[in-house]
Amino acid sequence: MRRRAERHLTRDPQHRDAGAAIVKPAEMTWRDYLVLLLRIGAEIEHALMVEYLYAAYSLGGDHVPATAWPTVQRWQATMLTVAREEMGHLLTVQNLLCFLGAPINLEREDYPWDSQFYPFEFTLEPLSIDSLARFVFAEMPIKMPETAAEWERQVYDAVAARFPDRPGQPHLHHVAKIYREIIALLGDASRVPDGAFLPHTFTQQAAWDEWGKGYRPPPAGEDAPGQPGDPQAPAALESKGAYVMVDRMGTRTEALAALRKLAGQGEAPEMRTASQDQAGEPSHFTRFAAIYRDWVAMGESFAPARKVPRNPTTFVETARAGHGTFVEAPTSRQWAHLFNLRYRMLLTYLAHTYRLGRTSSGREPTPRGVMMHRVFAEMYNLKAIAGLLVRMPLAAPADPHRAGPCFEMPYSLALPDDEDDCWRLHADLLASALHLGGELLADAPPEGQAYLAGMRDLDQQAMAQIRGLVAGGRSRRNR
Numbered sequence: 001m002r003r004r005a006e007r008h009l010t011r012d013p014q015h016r017d018a019g020a021a022i023v024k025p026a027e028m029t030w031r032d033y034l035v036l037l038l039r040i041g042a043e044i045e046h047a048l049m050v051e052y053l054y055a056a057y058s059l060g061g062d063h064v065p066a067t068a069w070p071t072v073q074r075w076q077a078t079m080l081t082v083a084r085e086e087m088g089h090l091l092t093v094q095n096l097l098c099f100l101g102a103p104i105n106l107e108r109e110d111y112p113w114d115s116q117f118y119p120f121e122f123t124l125e126p127l128s129i130d131s132l133a134r135f136v137f138a139e140m141p142i143k144m145p146e147t148a149a150e151w152e153r154q155v156y157d158a159v160a161a162r163f164p165d166r167p168g169q170p171h172l173h174h175v176a177k178i179y180r181e182i183i184a185l186l187g188d189a190s191r192v193p194d195g196a197f198l199p200h201t202f203t204q205q206a207a208w209d210e211w212g213k214g215y216r217p218p219p220a221g222e223d224a225p226g227q228p229g230d231p232q233a234p235a236a237l238e239s240k241g242a243y244v245m246v247d248r249m250g251t252r253t254e255a256l257a258a259l260r261k262l263a264g265q266g267e268a269p270e271m272r273t274a275s276q277d278q279a280g281e282p283s284h285f286t287r288f289a290a291i292y293r294d295w296v297a298m299g300e301s302f303a304p305a306r307k308v309p310r311n312p313t314t315f316v317e318t319a320r321a322g323h324g325t326f327v328e329a330p331t332s333r334q335w336a337h338l339f340n341l342r343y344r345m346l347l348t349y350l351a352h353t354y355r356l357g358r359t360s361s362g363r364e365p366t367p368r369g370v371m372m373h374r375v376f377a378e379m380y381n382l383k384a385i386a387g388l389l390v391r392m393p394l395a396a397p398a399d400p401h402r403a404g405p406c407f408e409m410p411y412s413l414a415l416p417d418d419e420d421d422c423w424r425l426h427a428d429l430l431a432s433a434l435h436l437g438g439e440l441l442a443d444a445p446p447e448g449q450a451y452l453a454g455m456r457d458l459d460q461q462a463m464a465q466i467r468g469l470v471a472g473g474r475s476r477r478n479r
Helices: 002-006 032-056 068-098 131-139 148-160 176-186 199-204 234-239 253-265 276-280 284-298 314-319 330-353 367-389 419-441 446-472
Strands: none
Touching: 002 176, 002 276, 032 131, 032 176, 032 367, 068 199, 068 253, 068 284, 131 148, 148 284, 176 253, 199 253, 276 446, 314 419, 330 367
């Protein structure tokens, strides 16, 4: 699918260099082209979120010196924080697609390489100084703002020097580039008129009161000493909690404000708002730059990650083709299958929330409320299973190489047209999870057994709840 999107990103034929302006294909309207860019933006946000999660889960292990543990734990917390905020970015882009009357897009696999927007080739790998540098490069501004601290400028220059732009070599790209294109097009009423927007979709969009309540920034004074911009305080920047932004929109002005705020938090720090600066909220670039600065000071040979594979896969054909590392140990592979299933369930639940209208809460759970509850449950499941997988063998038990969460996309994320069939799909996935969890329970380690038993009870409750919604007809009444 991404290859089909890529062929529409044509450059000006008079300027074939990598930095040339993108031109709209003749067969597309400006609204259609804006939808294309937003779909690409959604894929980028989804991919970065998954790559950050995998890198964060890789950190730790017995080989990490005790003196370095606090630093590594702080790095892990920072990466998980950024991943949570990327989830907010993904949802905000979905809201804008909804506002334009376009289908949401939760896809992300099969990256095109060296396109005009994708930051780098999609890769799940343990955190290293090289992979961290790519994260910094993706999130850093096209041009450093005047307010940047000197240490941030030093990291900017050092990372830019790692990826020189050479003819014939793949290009890395700043994600800020696509947001500049989107914001410029979205703000041009001569190309995207007001009639392109659908204000009535406001209630179908994801909202902060559903997603962001648990991720407010910490009150002033609760962080470690130091403020953003203090060259001696990168650790303080990393200690700040997640601030998940999920903005709904009913007007062009609200859509532009949401995108500028999103870009200011993440991929375009030069677009930061005054409120973000006053809150002392560090951008994703600043957070990653602080880790990079600390790592260089400790020595680039420092290895804080477990021996998890690059691009783990449950498909032997994928590994034989050179596109991944096969999870050979049978039990580890079964756990990886369970992870992939819960990942599919998360994305399916999330997609369904956009079909269900927001209704006032009462004594009985609404279908949307049920889906939201399931989304958060699957987030916990993914974290728990990933924590087990990075400790399980990749092949032989005595081999120090470990397995890892595969994050393999399902064959499809399309929902059935009929609403009852959507709920049957959820029931089928829960039935698969109950079966697979039951097979794993007998041979699971003690912590795995406790988790599987708890997951089984919750899945049985969810199955009963979903069947009750369908039997009672509430799945249709509350659409």
